[in-house]
Amino acid sequence: MGIISFQGARSKTKKQDESPIKVSDYMSRDLITFSPNQSVMEVIETLVKYKISGGPVVDDSNRLLGIISEGDCIKQLNESRYYNMPIDDATVEKFMVKDVETIDGNVNIFDAANKFIETKRRRFPILEDGKLVGQISQKDVMKAALKLNSQNWWEK
Template structure:
């Protein structure tokens, strides 16, 4: 006599979308941006006021030109002191990082986390059709992790 199983049929597991948790779902869209002609002192005031560590530099068409950070501003402060130069004349375009690495808004948030680890960057701008549409930061990735904490990580 054969073995009889009383276990019911198992439901098939749902196939997950390849990128169920996209960067675009967690990126910041309402960004504080800077323009290349702004003074570094204005940037410093904005960074301190809004408690941020940097931001994208865009032109009038919202095209990404670079990123300016606290470190870039401190470098300018140090140079102005060392060379006894007035800080009011310092413009963003001279101190911003121009070669900016971006990230695709459609990639999985965990792939973005790996990119943060590999590059040691704090933020990545997201550009679509040549225009800045958002920014993902390490903090945004951590927010995503908290939000997903109740779900099964392996299923993601």
């Protein structure tokens, strides 16, 4: 009598030459962006209306200048109250984060997940030729995990 295997049927593993699952496969391309001369109040209205936590700030050529977030807006609200200054004069350029870390669209989604863990960031813009083409968020990585079956996710 031969050996009986209790491992069951095994699924075929992906060939090594197949392209990895890239950030560009899961990034958001239809982004809400802000301009540096927009008022912080406009940003707050947009964040609330679209239920987002922040967005990229770009110039007229779609070059990334910074990121503005809920936290940046809250800081402005707090400062305007503390110093008794009108918030109407506050512009995005004064309160956006200018030192923005980006991620390459060709990076493997699993490496992007590690970068989220290491940096504690919520989102990374993706640039091509210096222009904003998309954004990957922690939620996008979780969506990727749901689309992949558990075996494929862990075998990468």
